Amino acid sequence: MHVPDGFLDAPTSLATGAAAAGAVALALRGARRELDERTAPMAGLTAAFVFAVQMVNFPVGAGTSGHLMGGVLTAVLVGPWTAVLCMTVVLLVQALLFADGGLTALGTNVTLLGVVAIVVGYGVFRLLSAVLPRTRGGVLTAAGVGAFLSVPVAALVFVLLFALGAIADVPLGTVAAAMVGVHVLIGLGEAAITVAVLGAVLAVRPDLVHGAARLRRPADLAGRPAPAEAVTR
Amino acid sequence: MGAGHGGVLGAAYVVGSSPVHRLEPHLKLVAVLGFALVVVATPVAAPWAWGAYAAYLALVLGVAALAGVGHRRLARGLVVEVPFVAFALLLPVVSQGPRVDVAGLSLSVSGLTAAGGLLAKATLSVLAATVLAATTEPRALLRGLERLRLPSPLVQILMFMFRYADVVGGELRRMRVARESRGFRGRHLGALKVLGPAAGSLFIRSYERGERVHLAMLSRGYGGRMPAGPAVAAPAQAWLAALALPLAAAAVLASGLLLG
Numbered sequence: 001m002h003v004p005d006g007f008l009d010a011p012t013s014l015a016t017g018a019a020a021a022g023a024v025a026l027a028l029r030g031a032r033r034e035l036d037e038r039t040a041p042m043a044g045l046t047a048a049f050v051f052a053v054q055m056v057n058f059p060v061g062a063g064t065s066g067h068l069m070g071g072v073l074t075a076v077l078v079g080p081w082t083a084v085l086c087m088t089v090v091l092l093v094q095a096l097l098f099a100d101g102g103l104t105a106l107g108t109n110v111t112l113l114g115v116v117a118i119v120v121g122y123g124v125f126r127l128l129s130a131v132l133p134r135t136r137g138g139v140l141t142a143a144g145v146g147a148f149l150s151v152p153v154a155a156l157v158f159v160l161l162f163a164l165g166a167i168a169d170v171p172l173g174t175v176a177a178a179m180v181g182v183h184v185l186i187g188l189g190e191a192a193i194t195v196a197v198l199g200a201v202l203a204v205r206p207d208l209v210h211g212a213a214r215l216r217r218p219a220d221l222a223g224r225p226a227p228a229e230a231v232t233r
Numbered sequence: 234m235g236a237g238h239g240g241v242l243g244a245a246y247v248v249g250s251s252p253v254h255r256l257e258p259h260l261k262l263v264a265v266l267g268f269a270l271v272v273v274a275t276p277v278a279a280p281w282a283w284g285a286y287a288a289y290l291a292l293v294l295g296v297a298a299l300a301g302v303g304h305r306r307l308a309r310g311l312v313v314e315v316p317f318v319a320f321a322l323l324l325p326v327v328s329q330g331p332r333v334d335v336a337g338l339s340l341s342v343s344g345l346t347a348a349g350g351l352l353a354k355a356t357l358s359v360l361a362a363t364v365l366a367a368t369t370e371p372r373a374l375l376r377g378l379e380r381l382r383l384p385s386p387l388v389q390i391l392m393f394m395f396r397y398a399d400v401v402g403g404e405l406r407r408m409r410v411a412r413e414s415r416g417f418r419g420r421h422l423g424a425l426k427v428l429g430p431a432a433g434s435l436f437i438r439s440y441e442r443g444e445r446v447h448l449a450m451l452s453r454g455y456g457g458r459m460p461a462g463p464a465v466a467a468p469a470q471a472w473l474a475a476l477a478l479p480l481a482a483a484a485v486l487a488s489g490l491l492l493g
Contacts, residue, residue, distance in 0.1 A: 005273055039389075041443045049439040088387070102269060193429070
C-alpha cells in the first residue's frame with residue numbers, strides 16, 4: 001500500500017521528503033560499511049529480490065493472501081542500511097514504472113515503508129535478539145516480532161502524518177483504530193512470511209544472514225594429523 | 234512471458250515514436266513531477282477546483298492521445314489506486330462536521346469534499362505517471378534520473394535492479410512452474426512451508442549472483458563508477474515542449490486562484 005499524490009498536504013510531503021533524503025544519504029554511507037565496494041551490485045540484486053518476492057502471493061489464512069513488504073526481512077538478511085537503500089529503490093521503481101505511489105509522495109512512502117518500518121522493525125529485532133537466547137529460534141522470534149510491529153507502527157505514523165496534513169476533519173481516534181486494526185492483521189502475515197523465509201535461509205546458508213552473525217561461530221577445526229614421515233613432497 | 238524484450242519492468246513501456254516518446258527522459262521526469270505538484274497544490278475546497286481538475290484531466294488525456302497511449306493502458310495504470318479508493322470511501326462516513334443524506338446514508342460534507350479531492354488528485358497523478366512509464370524505457374528513465382543528479386550509488390543500484398529484475402523474476406517463475414507441476418496449490422497457511430524456502434532460496438541465489446556479478450565487474454576494471462559518455466544539454470525548445478503540460482496546468486491553477 002503506497003501513499004498516492006495529494007493524500008498529504010504540501011508541507012507534510014516536503015518534510016517527509018527531506019527526512020527520506022537525509023535517511024537515504026545516511027544509508028548510502030552505512031551501506032558502504034556493510035557491503036564495502038560491493039554496494040552497487042549487491043544492493044541492486046537484493047532490491048531485485050525484494051521486488052520479485054513482493055510479487056509472490058503468500059496464503060495468510062481464511063482464503064486471503066498477502067504479499068511481503070519485506071523491510072524487516074531485508075534488514076535482517078543484508079543489514080539495515082542496505083535494506084533502506086533496497087526499499088527506496090523498489091519504491092522508486094514502483095512509483096516510476098507502475099505509478100504505484102505518487103511522485104510527490106515518494107518521500108512519504110520512503111519514510112514510512114523504508115525508514116520507519118526498518119528502524120522500528122530492526123530496532124525491535126536487535127533489542128529482542130540481545131535478550132533472547134542465541135539460537136535459531138531466538139533469531140526467528142526476534143525477526144518475527146520486529147516484522148509484526150513494523151507494519152502497525154508504519155500505519156500509525158501514516159495516520160499521524162495524515163492528521164498533521166489534515167485534509168478532512170476526521171476523528172483521529174477512529175481512523176487510527178481502523179488503520180492499526182487492519183495493519184495488525186497485515187503485520188501478522190508479514191511476520192509469518194518473514195519467519196518462513198528467514199528460517200529457510202538460516203537452515204541453508206546461515207552465514208549470509210546479517211542479523212544472525214552472533215549465531216556464527218568458527219568451525220571446529222579438526223586437528224591436523226601428525227605429518228607422516230613418508231610424505232615429503 | 235509474451236511481454237517482449239523488456240520483461241517485468243519493460244511491460245510498462247509501449248513502443249512508439251511519438252513526440253512524447255522522443256522527449257529527453259529527464260525533461261519528462263521534471264514535467265510529470267511538476268504536473269503532480271500543480272495538481273496537489275490545487276485547493277479542494279475552492280468552488281472552481283472541479284473545473285480545474287477537469288482541465289487537468291483534459292490535458293493529461295491530450296498528452297496520452299499524442300503519445301498514442303490507449304485507454305486500456307491508462308485503465309490498467311489506474312488499478313494501483315484501488316486500496317486508496319477504499320480509504321477515500323471511508324472518509325465521508327467517519328468525518329465530522331455538517332452532514333448530508335445521500336441514499337439513506339448520513340455523510341459528512343467535508344469528508345465528501347476531501348474524499349473527492351483525494352481521488353481526483355490521485356487519479357490525475359497516476360494518469361500522468363502512467364503516460365511517463367508508457368513512453369519511456371526503463372533504461373532511459375535511469376539516464377534521466379542520472380541527469381537529474383540522483384546520487385551515483387543510488388543510480389547504480391537502480392541500474393542493477395533494472396538489469397536483474399527479469400533474471401530474478403525468471404527464477405521465481407521457474408520455481409512456480411516446478412511447484413505447480415508437482416501439484417502444489419497454495420491455499421492455506423501450510424503452504425508457507427513451501428513458499429518460505431522458495432523465497433529463501435531465491436534470496437540465496439540472488440545474493441550469490443550479486444557476488445559473481447561483482448567479481449566479473451572487477452575483472453573488467455570496475456572501480457566504483459560506471460563509464461558514461463558526456464551528456465548533451467537539452468535545447469530550450471525541448472524544455473518548452475516537455476514543460477508544456479505542467480505549465481498549462483499551472484496556468485489553469487493560476488487563473489483559478491486569480492479569478493475564482
